[in-house]
Amino acid sequence: VAEYNRYQRELYRRRGELTLPVGCLNQDPLFKKSAHGFWTLEWLLVFPDGYYVRIWEHYNKIKGSSSSVRHAFSFHYGPTEPGRKPGAYRVGGPVAMRVDKPPDGEPTHLHYANPTQHYQQEHVSGLSLDLLEMFDWLGAVLRHREQRRPLNEVLGFQLKEPA
């Protein structure tokens, strides 16, 4: 549950506290706002080795309330595909990790190393996909890069291969 101005302030505050590697391009987050309580965020960070983080969130207002709720999100980390711009991923494109909560109400799922494999929550233990917060996830990506530890180890989750 969030409120637009507070969400924006908090995002800038926590963004300002990040320790990013030298040469990391930290784009200004883009907010698209429409009716009261409805907004979409897009934020891109590109690392010197071509890997990038793309954070996308969409909020809808809760009916009868002044607050909004995260309706959908996509947290992507992976290499830039040759011939494409960072941030322009596609179905089947390379991915290190992406967590998607689709805007159509489909369950939140995880892509991990394999772009076409969808891990639903029942195949992921130790991480609540639906509740994943952008800065927790981004912090884990930064630690993964710095410490060269696998992302699942940094985030503390395990995968069970779907039958």
Place this chain on the structure above:
Amino acid sequence: MAEILLSLNDVDQILLDLERTYGRKTEDFLRAESDDDIPEDVVFEWKAMVCHKRALEDEQAELHRQYLFDLVPGPDDDKTARRPQELLAA
């Protein structure tokens, strides 16, 4: 800070551009069982734009309702004119 304030016209234009780029109407896109031929980030953005459109339309309708309710008939107004409640019901 990068902030775009979307109007209904802006959202309609974005949806129109998406429809032209991917060769399908928004209604068909929403009804389709599979959208594998469209980049996933575009699918998310497209559906989010539909949310923005519905929200803006609801907001506009609410404003219109408020406007009609706020209309107070003047002394010289035609007594046979329709009242705001009647206009709303129309």
